[in-house]
Amino acid sequence: MSLTALPLELSSEISEAKKNGTPIVALESTIITHGMPYPQNLEVARQVENDIREKGAAPATMAVLNGTLHAGLNDTQLEELAQARDVAKVSRADIAVIMAQGRTGATTVAATMIAAHLAGIAVFATGGIGGVHKGAEDSFDISADLTELGHTPVTVVAAGAKAILDVPKTLEVLETNGVPVIAYGQDSFPAFWSAGSDLIAPLRMDSAAEIAAAHKMRGAMGLPGGQLVANPIPATDEIAAATLAPVIAQATQEASDQGISGKDVTPFLLQRIFELTDGRSLTANIALVRNNARLAADIATALVA
Ligand code: PSU
Ligand code: MN
Numbered sequence: 545m546s547l548t549a550l551p552l553e554l555s556s557e558i559s560e561a562k563k564n565g566t567p568i569v570a571l572e573s574t575i576i577t578h579g580m581p582y583p584q585n586l587e588v589a590r591q592v593e594n595d596i597r598e599k600g601a602a603p604a605t606m607a608v609l610n611g612t613l614h615a616g617l618n619d620t621q622l623e624e625l626a627q628a629r630d631v632a633k634v635s636r637a638d639i640a641v642i643m644a645q646g647r648t649g650a651t652t653v654a655a656t657m658i659a660a661h662l663a664g665i666a667v668f669a670t671g672g673i674g675g676v677h678k679g680a681e682d683s684f685d686i687s688a689d690l691t692e693l694g695h696t697p698v699t700v701v702a703a704g705a706k707a708i709l710d711v712p713k714t715l716e717v718l719e720t721n722g723v724p725v726i727a728y729g730q731d732s733f734p735a736f737w738s739a740g741s742d743l744i745a746p747l748r749m750d751s752a753a754e755i756a757a758a759h760k761m762r763g764a765m766g767l768p769g770g771q772l773v774a775n776p777i778p779a780t781d782e783i784a785a786a787t788l789a790p791v792i793a794q795a796t797q798e799a800s801d802q803g804i805s806g807k808d809v810t811p812f813l814l815q816r817i818f819e820l821t822d823g824r825s826l827t828a829n830i831a832l833v834r835n836n837a838r839l840a841a842d843i844a845t846a847l848v849a
Pocket of ligand 2: 806
């Protein structure tokens, strides 16, 4: 059997950054194709990339385009992805199949970590990670993002986990997988749309330099796996948990009534919550992704220092 060469293409911005030792932050593309509606998804994707550039780092949005894994998209590619319909949502299980078939796919947190590691990128910013779904004791629906964090040495900055998930069980599975869960600048584990929650995060750090040092220490010890940095949403953009609880309950009930399962669950819930909050969930989502991108850029900068 002959080896297949890896079809991995770095954008000119990312190859330049690698040559110059510029810090790089990876970004996912499922948030663009399945997490937000057009045209806000495109605006946000561009805004987040610019937030990273303003910090002196380079943004690498990851996606599979016609079978090639891309680290960094140009503006035409970003626009095509934002408008595309029926793009596959790819995770660890299906990324190689989609690539071998020459298809196009948006990367989840798990697949973005794989892509970032292949491209030599250590830090990744997103909105929220996948987790243990409510009712997982019956459905077994646990996101591959959690096991990926246990395998692949990338530090992921997210705003905690959404209340569409069973957050205590999500923290348990992360612990089982050996993933450090680090709340940034506070004791409680952030709840995505709300800065705080009544769960205390397992770990806390207050600076990008400390987070970078912990990332390097794992590497020095030869420990596989990454870190989850849980960065609270800025106070001005929060939505109270009590406001969202009935919305989440309704969306979850509808998903179950309509027999939504597997990969479709998370996109369905995000879309229904967007509709039921008249778009307010999206405004908060945008603010927290940008906030995560800025922290990730600081961590990437501290890592190359
Ligand atoms: N959570 C969000 N927004 C998202 C996702 C999760 O708040 O866009 C996306 C991410 O790409 C994440 C994926 O990796 O959904 C998880 O999907 P699943 O639950 O099917 O593993
Ligand atoms: Mn799932």
